[in-house]
Amino acid sequence: MSIDLVIVESPAKVKTISKFLGTDYVVEASVGHVLDLPKRNPKGVKKPVPGIDLENEFEPTYEPIMGKKKTLDKLKKAAKQSEHVWLATDLDREGEAIAWLLTEAMGLEPSKIKRVVFNAITKDAIQQAFQQPRDIDMAKVNAQQARRILDRIVGYQVSPLLWKKVAGGLSAGRVQSVAVLLVVLREREIRAHIPDESWSVTIRLAIDPSNAPQLITSWPEFMAQVDEKGKHPTKKRQNAWLAENGGLRTALYEIDGKPFKLECKSDAPRDLSNEIQQAAEAAGLTDVSVISTEDPDGKGPAQFKRELTGELQPGVEYSIDSIETKPSTTNPQGPLITSSMQMAASNRYSFTTNRTMRIAQGLYEGVSVPGEGRVGVITYMRTDSTHIAGEALTSVRNFIGKQYGDEYLPEKPKFYGSRNQNAQEAHECIRPTDVSRTPESLAKSLDDDQLKLYRLIWNRFVGCQMNGAVWKNTSVILKRSDKDTGAKVRTNGRVLQFDGHYRAVG
Structure with missing residues (x-):
């Protein structure tokens, strides 16, 4: 035989x-x-x-x-x-x-x-x-x-220059050499850039006026907090804190019927101190002053650092002027390719690219699954194509309908284009080889890192074929009501009405 x-x-x-x-x-x-x-x-x-x-x-x-x-x-x-x-x-x-x-x-x-x-x-x-x-x-x-020949030519021709100019033992690559050039060119642009100047005014309101003194006292204490990385509260945390404590973040939107837009271009700089002072007083501050400090490294409008200070006028109140609501949809992202998988794993789990690819290689080459033996649980992990095979599309659509319900299933499959015009379209995206192998069903077959990456791949693949999430967006305009200064502020918010692909992606 x-x-x-x-x-x-x-x-x-x-x-x-x-x-x-x-x-x-x-x-x-x-x-x-x-x-x-x-x-x-x-x-x-x-x-x-x-x-x-x-x-x-x-x-x-x-x-x-x-x-x-x-x-x-x-x-x-x-x-x-x-x-x-x-x-x-x-x-x-x-x-x-x-x-x-x-x-x-x-x-x-x-x-x-x-x-x-x-x-x-x-x-x-x-x-x-x-x-x-x-x-x-x-x-x-x-x-x-x-590609290999270019690697060799660049490496052997450019590396000796690095040894002379920088340090011995360094090597120059086909991609990294050009990338370094792009970084240098961009840094030169940044250093030569003369910025424009623009102002925005943020106003934090207490929904119940009687709660204002408590917010005024506790806000500086909250903002003084730092996390384990030594960073102060992000805007997201600030908004959450305000919501929990009966507060609201707004932005100055209009003064005397005109949209608030205070700026000057780098080629025509001017002192905006008086105008920002007037805007702050209209919004509700008193004893306003603008402190200017010269910055020797600044250019154009950035030659001076300006800080506005003042005291809150007693009895400042805002009332609702108008409310506008409209729906919006957040569509799912496409399935993962090599670069997006590396980026997602880095953002979510702080995995290095090498670590991500090593884990993916193991998932592709095979793991022991009870009742199946050793089997590959994801498709090939080196790909720049978002293509999905027909049988995989049919399988995932059937899964979505049974697992989540028809309201989560689009009328037609979703297709995603590739940004890379040279993508090898014979390849597929990175996806589970069998969508019925949920992350939960493989929890005992995978180690912690494998399960994290598999969940990322599975969630993204299933989510990319689901309906988008639907939001109710609300924009509220408030006008100053204790005094007619023409100041109006705006705050925006949204409420999730249908979770769509978030049901799978999380």
Whole structure:
């Protein structure tokens, strides 16, 4: 009986894929690349960039990676004993290049090679992939080679300059070198920028006038508090405190029938002290003064730092002038791709990008699930595409209808475009391989970090196919009623009327 060889990149995939394919296949791992550009020139050769012929259309030269000889010999031996060699490396450009370099290193006959790709390590995905083998995609291979060659050229040409100008041991990369340039250019713009000047007036009111003295006393105490990072209350915490203590944040909106807008442009600076003083008095302050302090680093209107001080006029009151309500909808975000997954994990869990990708790799390659054995629970995690496969769309829509109800299910599936015009649309977004595997059902199969990231992926995927949340927005205009100064203030708020995708996302 003939045996076929299957080569994957990671040893962690071997056991899982072997289980799905059966005894007719032997699965081995290349453990990443087996060939790479040489780190230094051979004796007697003087090239500015080892492994790259700059005079011959940047032709690369590859050599076996140190320590990979044993792996390569094992793969060659297994290939000789096999009828076909299935190259099941990852489906991105890097995986395609690894597949091509394996054929070069092993000297494989083209008729013996079968290239297969899958974006999930599940039984259905693996078996479907092996029913649809294809040739190696040389366009992807060449794209990876171009990137690798640029990495080498930039690194070997620019790094020595860093050693001379900054410090030894530093390296320059293809991306980071340009990124540093962009940062420097932007910093120069910032330093050359002359800011405009604008003023806003915030007025905190007590809903019950008898409660005003208590608010006036306790507000400075609240604002003096600091959290564990030494930061004072955010605007969100301030608003929550005011709501809990019978207060309200408003902003000066209008004076004498004209919208309050006090500003001057950098190319036409002027002293706004008198105007802001008049606005503050109209709003309810007395004994107002503006203290100006020269800032030697300031430019234009920012040459002076201005601070307004004053005392609250006794008996200041505001009454409701108008109330306006209107609905609004907050639509769900699209499914996760690599960059948005890294950003979300960083914002929510303070994960580094390396930590996030390491966890995602484990979820993709497989975890032990009771009753299923070892199975991949998310799709491939290196992707810039928001595409969702048809069967996955059907599955998640069925799940939403049954789990949450028809009111959460849009009439049609939602589709999301990619900002990256070069996104590899054959790829999918990062999603659960089976939406019925809820985070709660996998809680005993995943460690803490895995569960956090899986929950993030699952929530985002389910949420992206749900109806948006509906809010009731209210805008209240209040006018000063104890004295006719023409001052009006506005406060805005909203109340959630239908939770929509928040039901899944939280």
